[in-house]
Amino acid sequence: MKYKIIYSNKFKKQYKKIGKTNKKLLEEILYVVSVLQSGDNLPRKYRDHKLQGKLSEFYECHILSDWLLIYFKDKDCLVITLVSTGTHADLFD
Template sequence: MLTIKYTKQFKKSLKKMTRQGKDLNKLFEIVSLLKSKHAIPKKNRDHALQGRYRGTIGVRELHIEPDWLLVYQIIDDELVLILVDTGSHSDLF
């Protein structure tokens, strides 16, 4: 099982998602799967990131909803799940 760490940006974005009325249970279900190292359903389209995150080992992105994303990083040797950011495509990229 992984230990969860939250970036300052993730905490800020999470507040924004709350104000927008997003169903945070969807986010928490995905985080629970990640934390316990279970497979992510294909519908969430989990994939490695390109662009500004290229070269940062283990940074990935998945879809919670069609335009609600979670950016995260897993550092296996430290057993850490870092929640980097969440938001829409336009918020993040």
């Protein structure tokens, strides 16, 4: 099953900024998005997991050790919304 990917405005801005400075990170993000879109599970190295607390409806995976992707997965509609990407400090402080 293939998911439709929706990009939040916040994610688009963050992604565009990355593209100007870090092509390798950009490639990793594109790979992760393609796996998510296909409906497959991410390899373990990305530490994909559901968040807790106020953000319990969202998922997070580690693109790099301190670079995260936060997304929402609607399994009923087969839609994944890419919410935000950045370091722990960028996203949670």
